[in-house]
Amino acid sequence: MRWIVAAVLFGFACAAAAEAGQVKTAAGSVYLERSGKRLPVSVGMPVEQSDTLVTGADGSAGITFTDNSLLSVGPNSVLEIQKYVFDTTTHAGQFDASLKKGTLAVISGKMVKQSPEAMRVRTPSSIMGVRGTEFVVKVD
Amino acid sequence: MAALAVVALLALVYWVAKPPNETVTVLPSADGHIGTVVVQRGNEKQVLNQPYATTRNGDAVQVLAATDVKETFGSTIQALPARPTIFLLYFTTGTDELTEESKGDLQRILDELKQRPVPDVYVIGHTDTVGELRGNDQLSAQRADTVKGFLVGIGIPAERIQTAGRGKREPIVPTGDNVDEPKNRRVEINVR
Numbered sequence: 277m278r279w280i281v282a283a284v285l286f287g288f289a290c291a292a293a294a295e296a297g298q299v300k301t302a303a304g305s306v307y308l309e310r311s312g313k314r315l316p317v318s319v320g321m322p323v324e325q326s327d328t329l330v331t332g333a334d335g336s337a338g339i340t341f342t343d344n345s346l347l348s349v350g351p352n353s354v355l356e357i358q359k360y361v362f363d364t365t366t367h368a369g370q371f372d373a374s375l376k377k378g379t380l381a382v383i384s385g386k387m388v389k390q391s392p393e394a395m396r397v398r399t400p401s402s403i404m405g406v407r408g409t410e411f412v413v414k415v416d
Numbered sequence: 417m418a419a420l421a422v423v424a425l426l427a428l429v430y431w432v433a434k435p436p437n438e439t440v441t442v443l444p445s446a447d448g449h450i451g452t453v454v455v456q457r458g459n460e461k462q463v464l465n466q467p468y469a470t471t472r473n474g475d476a477v478q479v480l481a482a483t484d485v486k487e488t489f490g491s492t493i494q495a496l497p498a499r500p501t502i503f504l505l506y507f508t509t510g511t512d513e514l515t516e517e518s519k520g521d522l523q524r525i526l527d528e529l530k531q532r533p534v535p536d537v538y539v540i541g542h543t544d545t546v547g548e549l550r551g552n553d554q555l556s557a558q559r560a561d562t563v564k565g566f567l568v569g570i571g572i573p574a575e576r577i578q579t580a581g582r583g584k585r586e587p588i589v590p591t592g593d594n595v596d597e598p599k600n601r602r603v604e605i606n607v608r
Contacts (some may be wrong), residue, residue, distance in 0.1 A: 277472065292549035300497030300534060301533070303495070336491055336492065338497040340425035344608065346499065350489070351491065365463070381492045381493050381495070381496055399443070402456060402474065403436050403456040403457075404453050406451070406452075408443060409445060409449075409450065410440045410451075411441060411443055411464070412440070412488075414437075414438070414440070415436045416436055
């Protein structure tokens with residue numbers, strides 16, 4: 277009985293993993309790491325909080341998030357979506373992304389318009405606060 | 417000899433453990449607006465608030481040439497998805513028929529939508545304030561459905577298109593009740 281309850285609860289937890297965004301562009305070798313699994317990336321695929329996007333030497337990918345933030349990575353990149361929460365009614369939210377290596381382009385979205393502290397991008401040594409802008413980051 | 421080995425070992429350790437180089441550059445945005453990125457590294461803070469302002473490893477801000485930024489980041493910027501946008505179509509009084517002007521715009525809008533590989537579309541219908549709430553709710557939903565039909569017609573999967581009718585609740589031009597305002601008889605096509 278306890279196992280059934282646990283299984284049902286786990287099922288709900290999985291179903292509750294809200295879609296943070298969607299892969300809109302993908303070229304070359306790209307995959308997503310989710311819960312220790314490697315998933316091949318295709319255009320239209322949902323992206324969730326805690327996913328890590330990895331590209332190979334010929335890879336690139338772009339994601340549109342539900343608050344209209346846009347992110348893309350170039351070749352040899354590792355980007356973790358550490359946290360993504362967005363309230364479509366109030367536009368409040370929190371977006372933490374971490375570029376471990378490679379290149380990243382960012383166009384901030386609605387949650388940053390609503391609250392300038394909402395989005396943070398980390399690299400191994402720095403943390404970036406974003407106030408309504410477009411920027412690029414490289415870690416090499 | 418031993419000293420040399422120690423130096424070599426230290427060099428190797430430094431090479432392996434050396435922190436990566438980090439470069440951050442602010443881009444001019446499409447609408448000309450320049451925002452701000454604050455880069456914090458330890459206790460050091462750099463503020464980037466002009467086009468191509470750059471900090472490398474937390475060093476003082478310098479402005480790079482656009483061509484240098486393009487060389488390093490061109491393929492990454494190229495991979496950015498198309499920007500989310502809103503298109504507007506207008507209707508004749510009391511119907512789900514497009515105005516002559518919007519009929520002209522429709523093809524251009526559909527051509528732009530075809531460029532997007534997997535669009536997510538939210539179609540919202542509106543009316544002017546002429547008539548009762550309920551009739552306007554139905555009319556706005558009907559206008560949204562008509563536009564959805566155009567989108568399905570160019571091959572956008574129906575399951576990627578949501579529709580809503582907001583009736584006369586959200587006029588784009590604020591008016592009193594029972595005012596025939598052409599700008600309010602519209603459908604918004606939100607594309608992501």
